[in-house]
Amino acid sequence: xxxxxxxxxxxxxxxxxxxxxxxxxxxxxxxxxxxxxxxxxxxxxxxxxxxxxxxxxxxxxxxxxxxxxxxxxxxxxxxxxxxxxxxxxxxxxxxxxxxxxxxxxxxxxxxxxxxxxxxxxxxxxxxxxxxxxxxxxxxxxxxxxxxxxxxxxxxxxxxxxxxxxxxxxxxxxxxxxxxxxxxxxxxxxxxxxxxxxxxxxxxxxxxxxxxxxxxxxxxxxxxxxxxxxxxxx
Numbered sequence: 741x742x743x744x745x746x747x748x749x750x751x752x753x754x755x756x757x758x759x760x761x762x763x764x765x766x767x768x769x770x771x772x773x774x775x776x777x778x779x780x781x782x783x784x785x786x787x788x789x790x791x792x793x794x795x796x797x798x799x800x801x802x803x804x805x806x807x808x809x810x811x812x813x814x815x816x817x818x819x820x821x822x823x824x825x826x827x828x829x830x831x832x833x834x835x836x837x838x839x840x841x842x843x844x845x846x847x848x849x850x851x852x853x854x855x856x857x858x859x860x861x862x863x864x865x866x867x868x869x870x871x872x873x874x875x876x877x878x879x880x881x882x883x884x885x886x887x888x889x890x891x892x893x894x895x896x897x898x899x900x901x902x903x904x905x906x907x908x909x910x911x912x913x914x915x916x917x918x919x920x921x922x923x924x925x926x927x928x929x930x931x932x933x934x935x936x937x938x939x940x941x942x943x944x945x946x947x948x949x950x951x952x953x954x955x956x957x958x959x960x961x962x963x964x965x966x967x968x969x970x971x972x973x
Contacts, residue, residue, distance in 0.1 A: 750849060750850075750903070750907055750908060750909065750960070751849065751850035751851070751852070751876075751898070751901050751903045751907075751908045751909075752844065752849060752850070752851055752852070752908065752909045752910075752911055752960065753852045753853070753854050753894055753897055753908065753909070753910050753911070753926070754851070754852070754853050754854070754911045754912070755853075755854065755855060755888075755911065755912030755913060755914065755917050755934075756853050756855040756857060756862060756865065756866070756880075757792065757855060757857055757913075757934075757935070758792070758912075758913035758914065758931075758933075758934025758935035758936075759834075759911060759912050759913045759917075759931055759934055760833060760834065760837050760841075760853070760869075760870070761831055761832065761833055761834070761837075761865060761869060762831065762832055762833070762834050763827075763831045763857075763865070764785060764788070764789060764792075764935065765785075765829070765830035765831070766823065766826055766827055766828070766829050766830050766831050767788060767792065767799075767823075768783070768784075768785050768788045769822065769826060769829070769830075770819045770820075770822040770823040770826065771783060771788055771799070771800070771803050771819060773818060773819070773821070773822035774800060774803070774804075774815045774816075774818035774819040774821075774822070775803060775804060775815070777814075777815075777818045778804065778811070778814075778815070780803075780804060780805075783803060788803065789935045789936075790935075791803055792914075792935050793856065793914040793915075793916045793935065793936070794856060794887070794916060795856045795857075795881050795887050796816055796819065796820075796857070796858055796881070797812055797813075797816055799819075800812055800815035800816050800819055801815075803815070820858075823861065824861075827861055827864060827865060828864075828865065828868055828869075831865060831869070832869070833869055833870075834933055834953070835953075836952060836953030836954065837953060838872075839953065840953040840956060840957055841870070841872075841873045842873070843957055844873075844960070845873055845874060849960070850876055850901050850903065851873065851874065851875045851876065852875055852876050852877040852878070852879075852897050852901070853866060853870075853875055853877070853878045853879065854877075854879050854888065854893055854894055854897065854920075855879070855880045855881070856880070856881050856887045856888050856916070857880050857881065858880055858881050858882070859879065859880035859881060859882040860880070861880065862878060862879070862880030862881075863878060863880065866878050876897075876900070876901060877897050877900065879893055879897070888916050888917065888919075888920040889916050889917075889919035889920040889922075889923055890920075890923070891920065891923035891924040894910065894920055894921075894923075894924045894926065895924050898924070898926075905924045905925045905926050906925050906926070906927075908924075908926045908927065909921075909926060909927050909928075909929055909959075909960060910924065910926040910927065910928055910929070911929045911931065911956065912928075912929075912930065912931070912934075913930065913931050913932075913933070913934025913935050913936060913941075914930075914934070914935060914936050914941075915936060915940065915941065915944040917930070918930055918941070918944045918945070918946045919944070921946075921947070927947045927948070928946040928947045928948070929946060929947065929948040929949075929950060929956060929959055930942075930944070930946035930948070930949050930950070931950055931951075931956065932949065932950065932951050933951070933952070938951075
């Protein structure tokens with residue numbers, strides 16, 4: 741990738757579920773709706789929490805304890821049947837996300853979202869919860885695009901932003917996000933308020949590990965912005 745004459749203003753790619761938006765309740769409800777169709781016992785939040793991150797088919801394969809493609813496809817359809825009507829029933833931004841995003845906007849940071857959630861739902865949730873802020877790209881899982889941790893989508897975003905990946909941050913709540921950052925050469929920031937526990941994230945070796953949005957802002961402010969821009973709030 742040719743980075744000649746690229747601007748030095750930094751950019752951030754965010755994961756969505758467990759990073760900016762607390763989506764777990766609605767995911768659990770849709771998973772259990774699907775499992776009920778095959779007489780599988782319902783799963784609790786802790787169990788589903790451990791299963792998310794690798795896309796919907798992987799989630800339903802794990803939840804249904806099956807690798808049978810036809811059964812996984814059936815469970816995915818039942819999940820979608822419930823989720824498309826209830827994706828915002830309990831979903832909300834995490835506390836502090838709005839203030840953090842406002843700060844990024846004020847400083848002219850370039851923002852994007854890359855999720856392994858199906859693209860349609862990614863767009864719907866972002867349209868409802870994140871429409872106040874400017875995101876240059878919002879991308880979820882769809883046919884023809886490898887999901888994270890494959891680097892293709894994140895690198896395409898960097899190229900579209902005309903930014904050197906080495907000067908970008910990839911912010912997420914999972915080992916998959918850390919691996920994506922590593923595969924692209926971006927700086928990984930793991931957040932501990934999402935779907936994976938602190939020790940699991942730490943063991944994956946992120947460049948930064950943060951416990952709240954104020955800490956995340958300090959990482960971005962001190963390491964991701966030109967000195968002249970650091971006088972902001």
